[in-house]
Amino acid sequence: xxxxxxxxxxxxxxxxxxxxxxxxxxxxxxxxxxxxxxxxxxxxxxxxxxxxxxxxxxxxxxxxxxxxxxxxxxxxxxxxxxxxxxxxxxxxxxxxxxxxxxxxxxxxxxxxxxxxxxxxxxxxxxxxxxxxxxxxxxxxxxxxxxxxxxxxxxxxxxxxxxxxxxxxxxxxxxxxxxxxxxxxxxxxxxxxxxxxxxxxxxxxxxxxxxxxxxxxxxxxxxxxxxxxxxxxxxxxxxxxxxxxxxxxxxxxxxxxxxxxxxxxxxxxxxxxxxxxxxxxxxxxxxxxxxxxxxxxxxxxxxxxxxxxxxxxxxxxxxxxxxxxxxxxxxxxxxxxxxxxxxxxxxxxxxxxxxxxxxx
Ligand SMILES: *Cc1c(COP(=O)(O)O)cnc(C)c1O
Numbered sequence: 001x002x003x004x005x006x007x008x009x010x011x012x013x014x015x016x017x018x019x020x021x022x023x024x025x026x027x028x029x030x031x032x033x034x035x036x037x038x039x040x041x042x043x044x045x046x047x048x049x050x051x052x053x054x055x056x057x058x059x060x061x062x063x064x065x066x067x068x069x070x071x072x073x074x075x076x077x078x079x080x081x082x083x084x085x086x087x088x089x090x091x092x093x094x095x096x097x098x099x100x101x102x103x104x105x106x107x108x109x110x111x112x113x114x115x116x117x118x119x120x121x122x123x124x125x126x127x128x129x130x131x132x133x134x135x136x137x138x139x140x141x142x143x144x145x146x147x148x149x150x151x152x153x154x155x156x157x158x159x160x161x162x163x164x165x166x167x168x169x170x171x172x173x174x175x176x177x178x179x180x181x182x183x184x185x186x187x188x189x190x191x192x193x194x195x196x197x198x199x200x201x202x203x204x205x206x207x208x209x210x211x212x213x214x215x216x217x218x219x220x221x222x223x224x225x226x227x228x229x230x231x232x233x234x235x236x237x238x239x240x241x242x243x244x245x246x247x248x249x250x251x252x253x254x255x256x257x258x259x260x261x262x263x264x265x266x267x268x269x270x271x272x273x274x275x276x277x278x279x280x281x282x283x284x285x286x287x288x289x290x291x292x293x294x295x296x297x298x299x300x301x302x303x304x305x306x307x308x309x310x311x312x313x314x315x316x317x318x319x320x321x322x323x324x325x326x327x328x329x330x331x332x333x334x335x336x337x338x339x340x341x342x343x344x345x346x347x348x349x350x351x352x353x354x355x356x357x358x359x
Contacts, residue, residue, distance in 0.1 A: 215230055
Protein backbone atom coordinates (compact mmCIF):
# COMPACT_ATOMS: atom_id res chain seq x y z
CA UNK A 1 0.00 0.00 0.00
CA UNK A 2 1.15 3.52 -0.77
CA UNK A 3 1.56 6.14 1.96
CA UNK A 4 -1.56 8.24 2.43
CA UNK A 5 -0.78 11.97 2.32
CA UNK A 6 -2.99 14.85 3.41
CA UNK A 7 -5.08 16.96 1.07
CA UNK A 8 -2.56 19.79 0.82
CA UNK A 9 -0.17 17.51 -1.02
CA UNK A 10 -2.71 17.16 -3.85
CA UNK A 11 -3.15 20.95 -4.03
CA UNK A 12 0.40 22.30 -3.71
CA UNK A 13 2.09 22.90 -7.09
CA UNK A 14 5.74 21.92 -7.54
CA UNK A 15 8.08 24.85 -8.00
CA UNK A 16 9.23 24.94 -11.66
CA UNK A 17 12.86 23.84 -11.49
CA UNK A 18 15.20 25.68 -13.87
CA UNK A 19 17.44 23.50 -16.00
CA UNK A 20 21.18 23.89 -16.17
CA UNK A 21 22.44 22.61 -12.85
CA UNK A 22 24.28 19.58 -14.24
CA UNK A 23 25.57 21.24 -17.40
CA UNK A 24 29.21 22.05 -18.22
CA UNK A 25 30.81 25.18 -16.72
CA UNK A 26 30.46 27.70 -19.47
CA UNK A 27 26.72 27.54 -19.93
CA UNK A 28 24.99 30.94 -19.72
CA UNK A 29 22.61 30.40 -16.79
CA UNK A 30 20.04 33.11 -17.48
CA UNK A 31 17.03 31.36 -15.97
CA UNK A 32 16.98 32.23 -12.27
CA UNK A 33 17.59 35.98 -11.93
CA UNK A 34 20.81 35.40 -10.02
CA UNK A 35 23.79 37.75 -10.00
CA UNK A 36 26.49 36.79 -12.51
CA UNK A 37 29.18 38.11 -10.11
CA UNK A 38 30.91 35.86 -7.56
CA UNK A 39 30.60 36.87 -3.88
CA UNK A 40 32.88 39.68 -2.69
CA UNK A 41 36.21 38.52 -1.18
CA UNK A 42 35.28 40.15 2.15
CA UNK A 43 32.04 38.16 2.22
CA UNK A 44 33.88 34.91 1.50
CA UNK A 45 36.29 35.75 4.35
CA UNK A 46 33.57 36.14 6.97
CA UNK A 47 31.88 32.94 5.76
CA UNK A 48 35.20 31.11 6.12
CA UNK A 49 35.62 32.45 9.65
CA UNK A 50 32.03 31.59 10.59
CA UNK A 51 32.71 27.94 9.80
CA UNK A 52 34.73 27.51 13.00
CA UNK A 53 31.54 27.98 15.04
CA UNK A 54 29.43 25.39 13.26
CA UNK A 55 29.27 23.11 16.31
CA UNK A 56 26.87 25.68 17.84
CA UNK A 57 23.33 26.56 16.83
CA UNK A 58 22.86 30.00 15.26
CA UNK A 59 21.94 32.88 17.58
CA UNK A 60 18.13 32.53 17.46
CA UNK A 61 17.69 36.28 17.91
CA UNK A 62 19.92 36.93 14.88
CA UNK A 63 21.01 40.06 16.72
CA UNK A 64 23.88 41.07 14.41
CA UNK A 65 21.90 41.01 11.20
CA UNK A 66 18.81 42.52 12.79
CA UNK A 67 20.93 45.38 14.15
CA UNK A 68 22.69 45.94 10.82
CA UNK A 69 19.37 46.09 8.96
CA UNK A 70 17.83 48.33 11.60
CA UNK A 71 20.76 50.76 11.28
CA UNK A 72 20.62 50.75 7.51
CA UNK A 73 16.86 51.19 7.12
CA UNK A 74 16.01 53.01 10.34
CA UNK A 75 13.32 50.45 11.19
CA UNK A 76 13.20 49.13 14.79
CA UNK A 77 14.60 45.62 15.17
CA UNK A 78 11.24 44.41 16.46
CA UNK A 79 9.70 45.22 13.07
CA UNK A 80 12.28 43.23 11.06
CA UNK A 81 11.64 39.59 10.14
CA UNK A 82 14.42 37.40 8.77
CA UNK A 83 14.15 34.21 6.79
CA UNK A 84 15.85 31.40 4.92
CA UNK A 85 15.37 33.43 1.75
CA UNK A 86 12.45 35.84 1.54
CA UNK A 87 10.37 32.90 0.27
CA UNK A 88 10.57 31.53 3.80
CA UNK A 89 8.91 34.71 5.13
CA UNK A 90 6.37 34.65 2.30
CA UNK A 91 5.32 31.08 3.06
CA UNK A 92 5.24 31.81 6.78
CA UNK A 93 3.00 34.82 6.08
CA UNK A 94 0.64 32.54 4.17
CA UNK A 95 0.67 30.15 7.10
CA UNK A 96 -0.01 32.93 9.59
CA UNK A 97 -2.68 34.80 7.62
CA UNK A 98 -4.58 32.35 5.41
CA UNK A 99 -7.00 29.49 5.98
CA UNK A 100 -10.05 28.00 4.23
CA UNK A 101 -12.62 30.75 3.75
CA UNK A 102 -9.97 33.48 3.57
CA UNK A 103 -8.91 35.20 0.34
CA UNK A 104 -5.61 36.24 -1.14
CA UNK A 105 -5.28 38.74 -4.00
CA UNK A 106 -2.26 38.88 -6.30
CA UNK A 107 -1.47 39.71 -9.92
CA UNK A 108 -0.84 37.15 -12.66
CA UNK A 109 1.61 36.36 -14.16
CA UNK A 110 3.58 37.13 -11.03
CA UNK A 111 6.01 35.28 -8.76
CA UNK A 112 5.55 31.52 -9.09
CA UNK A 113 5.62 31.00 -5.31
CA UNK A 114 2.35 32.94 -4.69
CA UNK A 115 0.04 30.12 -5.90
CA UNK A 116 1.73 27.93 -3.30
CA UNK A 117 0.24 30.10 -0.53
CA UNK A 118 -3.27 29.39 -1.76
CA UNK A 119 -2.71 25.67 -2.10
CA UNK A 120 -0.93 25.26 1.23
CA UNK A 121 -3.62 27.10 3.19
CA UNK A 122 -6.84 26.15 1.40
CA UNK A 123 -7.62 29.88 1.03
CA UNK A 124 -9.05 31.21 -2.26
CA UNK A 125 -6.68 33.19 -4.46
CA UNK A 126 -7.92 35.87 -6.83
CA UNK A 127 -5.37 36.25 -9.62
CA UNK A 128 -5.75 39.63 -11.28
CA UNK A 129 -4.41 39.80 -14.86
CA UNK A 130 -1.64 42.28 -15.62
CA UNK A 131 -2.51 45.17 -17.95
CA UNK A 132 -1.35 45.24 -21.59
CA UNK A 133 1.98 46.76 -20.56
CA UNK A 134 2.64 43.68 -18.37
CA UNK A 135 2.15 45.79 -15.22
CA UNK A 136 0.00 45.27 -12.12
CA UNK A 137 -3.53 46.62 -12.54
CA UNK A 138 -3.88 48.08 -9.06
CA UNK A 139 -7.46 49.34 -9.55
CA UNK A 140 -8.60 45.87 -10.61
CA UNK A 141 -6.78 44.39 -7.60
CA UNK A 142 -8.48 46.86 -5.23
CA UNK A 143 -11.84 45.89 -6.67
CA UNK A 144 -11.20 42.27 -5.65
CA UNK A 145 -10.75 43.05 -1.96
CA UNK A 146 -13.66 41.76 0.11
CA UNK A 147 -14.44 41.16 3.78
CA UNK A 148 -12.71 37.77 3.37
CA UNK A 149 -9.41 39.20 2.08
CA UNK A 150 -6.48 38.65 4.44
CA UNK A 151 -3.51 39.26 2.19
CA UNK A 152 -2.68 41.25 -0.94
CA UNK A 153 0.69 40.81 -2.64
CA UNK A 154 2.15 43.40 -5.00
CA UNK A 155 5.40 42.41 -6.70
CA UNK A 156 7.30 45.57 -7.65
CA UNK A 157 9.24 45.21 -9.95
CA UNK A 158 7.17 42.22 -11.03
CA UNK A 159 8.68 38.80 -11.59
CA UNK A 160 8.43 37.48 -14.35
CA UNK A 161 7.49 40.57 -16.38
CA UNK A 162 10.20 42.97 -15.04
CA UNK A 163 7.87 46.00 -14.97
CA UNK A 164 7.57 48.38 -12.03
CA UNK A 165 4.98 50.91 -10.93
CA UNK A 166 5.92 54.32 -9.52
CA UNK A 167 5.64 54.71 -5.78
CA UNK A 168 2.81 57.27 -5.91
CA UNK A 169 0.56 54.58 -7.44
CA UNK A 170 1.64 52.05 -4.82
CA UNK A 171 1.01 54.63 -2.11
CA UNK A 172 -2.54 55.34 -3.32
CA UNK A 173 -3.18 51.62 -3.41
CA UNK A 174 -1.87 50.97 0.10
CA UNK A 175 -3.94 53.88 1.40
CA UNK A 176 -7.09 52.39 -0.12
CA UNK A 177 -6.62 48.88 1.32
CA UNK A 178 -8.51 48.32 4.62
CA UNK A 179 -6.15 48.24 7.62
CA UNK A 180 -7.00 44.68 8.64
CA UNK A 181 -5.71 43.34 5.30
CA UNK A 182 -1.97 42.65 5.16
CA UNK A 183 -0.18 44.10 2.12
CA UNK A 184 3.12 42.49 1.14
CA UNK A 185 5.12 44.62 -1.25
CA UNK A 186 7.58 42.11 -2.70
CA UNK A 187 10.63 44.20 -3.56
CA UNK A 188 13.11 41.46 -4.43
CA UNK A 189 14.37 43.56 -7.39
CA UNK A 190 13.76 47.09 -6.10
CA UNK A 191 17.47 48.01 -6.11
CA UNK A 192 17.55 47.55 -9.90
CA UNK A 193 14.73 50.05 -10.48
CA UNK A 194 15.64 53.51 -11.73
CA UNK A 195 12.12 54.93 -11.33
CA UNK A 196 13.03 56.40 -7.95
CA UNK A 197 15.17 55.86 -4.85
CA UNK A 198 14.83 52.14 -4.00
CA UNK A 199 14.35 53.04 -0.35
CA UNK A 200 11.55 55.53 -0.95
CA UNK A 201 8.94 52.87 -0.08
CA UNK A 202 10.22 52.81 3.52
CA UNK A 203 8.29 56.02 4.13
CA UNK A 204 5.05 54.14 3.58
CA UNK A 205 5.74 51.96 6.63
CA UNK A 206 5.20 54.94 8.92
CA UNK A 207 1.50 55.35 8.32
CA UNK A 208 0.61 51.74 7.46
CA UNK A 209 0.86 49.09 10.15
CA UNK A 210 -0.50 46.49 7.68
CA UNK A 211 2.32 46.99 5.16
CA UNK A 212 5.32 44.67 4.81
CA UNK A 213 8.28 45.30 2.49
CA UNK A 214 9.84 42.00 1.46
CA UNK A 215 13.49 42.07 0.41
CA UNK A 216 16.29 39.61 -0.26
CA UNK A 217 20.04 39.07 -0.36
CA UNK A 218 19.56 36.69 -3.32
CA UNK A 219 19.45 39.24 -6.13
CA UNK A 220 21.41 42.50 -5.85
CA UNK A 221 23.65 41.13 -3.07
CA UNK A 222 24.41 38.01 -5.10
CA UNK A 223 23.97 35.56 -2.20
CA UNK A 224 21.21 33.33 -3.60
CA UNK A 225 23.08 30.20 -2.54
CA UNK A 226 23.08 31.15 1.13
CA UNK A 227 19.34 31.91 1.44
CA UNK A 228 18.80 35.17 3.34
CA UNK A 229 15.71 37.33 3.09
CA UNK A 230 14.15 39.98 5.30
CA UNK A 231 10.93 41.86 5.80
CA UNK A 232 10.54 45.42 7.04
CA UNK A 233 7.14 45.60 8.65
CA UNK A 234 4.79 48.39 9.68
CA UNK A 235 3.90 46.41 12.81
CA UNK A 236 5.56 44.09 15.33
CA UNK A 237 2.58 41.73 15.10
CA UNK A 238 3.51 40.53 11.62
CA UNK A 239 7.04 39.68 12.76
CA UNK A 240 5.77 37.80 15.82
CA UNK A 241 3.28 35.83 13.72
CA UNK A 242 5.75 34.69 11.04
CA UNK A 243 8.16 33.64 13.78
CA UNK A 244 5.43 31.67 15.56
CA UNK A 245 4.80 29.39 12.60
CA UNK A 246 8.47 28.52 11.90
CA UNK A 247 11.25 26.57 13.51
CA UNK A 248 13.55 28.79 15.62
CA UNK A 249 16.71 28.25 13.55
CA UNK A 250 15.76 29.38 10.06
CA UNK A 251 18.96 31.26 9.25
CA UNK A 252 22.32 29.49 9.36
CA UNK A 253 25.52 30.94 10.80
CA UNK A 254 27.49 31.56 7.55
CA UNK A 255 24.41 33.09 5.93
CA UNK A 256 23.95 35.56 8.75
CA UNK A 257 27.63 36.55 8.75
CA UNK A 258 27.65 36.98 4.96
CA UNK A 259 24.57 39.19 4.98
CA UNK A 260 25.98 41.47 7.70
CA UNK A 261 29.20 41.86 5.70
CA UNK A 262 27.45 42.34 2.35
CA UNK A 263 25.46 45.27 3.73
CA UNK A 264 28.73 47.11 4.39
CA UNK A 265 29.61 47.13 0.69
CA UNK A 266 27.08 49.49 -0.80
CA UNK A 267 29.65 50.60 -3.37
CA UNK A 268 29.51 47.06 -4.81
CA UNK A 269 25.71 47.29 -4.87
CA UNK A 270 25.93 50.49 -6.90
CA UNK A 271 28.37 48.86 -9.35
CA UNK A 272 26.12 45.85 -9.83
CA UNK A 273 23.14 48.09 -10.51
CA UNK A 274 25.18 50.04 -13.07
CA UNK A 275 26.25 46.82 -14.83
CA UNK A 276 22.65 45.60 -14.88
CA UNK A 277 21.53 48.84 -16.49
CA UNK A 278 24.21 48.55 -19.18
CA UNK A 279 23.05 44.97 -19.84
CA UNK A 280 19.43 46.14 -19.93
CA UNK A 281 20.18 48.71 -22.63
CA UNK A 282 22.25 46.27 -24.72
CA UNK A 283 19.75 43.44 -24.55
CA UNK A 284 16.76 45.68 -25.25
CA UNK A 285 18.51 47.16 -28.28
CA UNK A 286 19.48 43.70 -29.52
CA UNK A 287 15.91 42.45 -29.12
CA UNK A 288 14.44 45.46 -30.91
CA UNK A 289 16.81 44.85 -33.81
CA UNK A 290 15.33 41.37 -34.01
CA UNK A 291 11.85 42.91 -34.00
CA UNK A 292 10.99 41.40 -30.62
CA UNK A 293 8.71 43.18 -28.16
CA UNK A 294 10.18 43.51 -24.69
CA UNK A 295 8.53 44.79 -21.50
CA UNK A 296 9.94 47.96 -19.88
CA UNK A 297 12.35 46.35 -17.41
CA UNK A 298 13.22 47.79 -14.02
CA UNK A 299 14.85 44.55 -12.87
CA UNK A 300 17.91 42.37 -13.60
CA UNK A 301 16.06 40.44 -16.29
CA UNK A 302 13.84 41.00 -19.30
CA UNK A 303 10.48 39.63 -20.39
CA UNK A 304 10.11 39.27 -24.11
CA UNK A 305 7.25 38.26 -26.34
CA UNK A 306 8.28 35.90 -29.12
CA UNK A 307 6.97 36.49 -32.66
CA UNK A 308 3.68 34.65 -33.32
CA UNK A 309 5.45 32.34 -35.74
CA UNK A 310 7.97 31.10 -33.16
CA UNK A 311 7.31 28.04 -31.01
CA UNK A 312 8.31 28.76 -27.43
CA UNK A 313 9.61 25.31 -26.53
CA UNK A 314 11.59 25.04 -29.77
CA UNK A 315 13.19 28.42 -29.05
CA UNK A 316 14.09 27.31 -25.52
CA UNK A 317 15.67 24.05 -26.67
CA UNK A 318 17.44 25.87 -29.55
CA UNK A 319 18.93 28.31 -27.05
CA UNK A 320 19.94 25.45 -24.73
CA UNK A 321 21.75 23.71 -27.60
CA UNK A 322 23.72 26.95 -27.98
CA UNK A 323 24.64 27.02 -24.29
CA UNK A 324 21.99 29.49 -23.08
CA UNK A 325 19.42 28.55 -20.44
CA UNK A 326 16.39 30.84 -20.09
CA UNK A 327 13.00 30.52 -18.41
CA UNK A 328 9.88 29.49 -20.29
CA UNK A 329 6.95 31.91 -20.24
CA UNK A 330 4.46 29.04 -20.33
CA UNK A 331 5.88 27.73 -17.03
CA UNK A 332 5.46 31.20 -15.53
CA UNK A 333 1.92 31.91 -16.67
CA UNK A 334 2.11 33.14 -20.27
CA UNK A 335 2.78 31.12 -23.38
CA UNK A 336 5.00 32.66 -26.07
CA UNK A 337 7.16 34.65 -23.69
CA UNK A 338 10.65 34.21 -22.25
CA UNK A 339 12.22 35.51 -19.06
CA UNK A 340 15.93 36.12 -19.51
CA UNK A 341 18.25 37.16 -16.67
CA UNK A 342 21.05 39.61 -17.49
CA UNK A 343 24.34 37.73 -17.28
CA UNK A 344 27.95 38.68 -17.95
CA UNK A 345 28.49 40.81 -21.10
CA UNK A 346 29.75 37.70 -22.94
CA UNK A 347 26.72 35.64 -21.94
CA UNK A 348 24.35 38.43 -22.94
CA UNK A 349 25.94 38.57 -26.40
CA UNK A 350 25.75 34.80 -26.65
CA UNK A 351 22.05 34.97 -25.83
CA UNK A 352 21.36 37.57 -28.54
CA UNK A 353 23.41 35.68 -31.13
CA UNK A 354 21.75 32.38 -30.25
CA UNK A 355 18.27 33.92 -30.41
CA UNK A 356 18.99 35.44 -33.83
CA UNK A 357 20.18 32.02 -34.95
CA UNK A 358 17.17 30.15 -33.59
CA UNK A 359 14.60 32.55 -35.03
C1 LIG B 1 13.81 35.85 -6.18
C2 LIG B 1 12.55 36.36 -5.61
C3 LIG B 1 12.33 36.37 -4.25
C4 LIG B 1 13.40 35.99 -3.28
O1 LIG B 1 13.62 34.72 -3.09
P1 LIG B 1 14.63 34.26 -1.94
O2 LIG B 1 13.85 33.24 -1.23
O3 LIG B 1 14.94 35.44 -1.07
O4 LIG B 1 15.82 33.77 -2.67
C5 LIG B 1 11.16 36.89 -3.75
N1 LIG B 1 10.24 37.39 -4.57
C6 LIG B 1 10.42 37.43 -5.88
C7 LIG B 1 9.39 38.04 -6.73
C8 LIG B 1 11.58 36.89 -6.44
O5 LIG B 1 11.73 36.90 -7.76
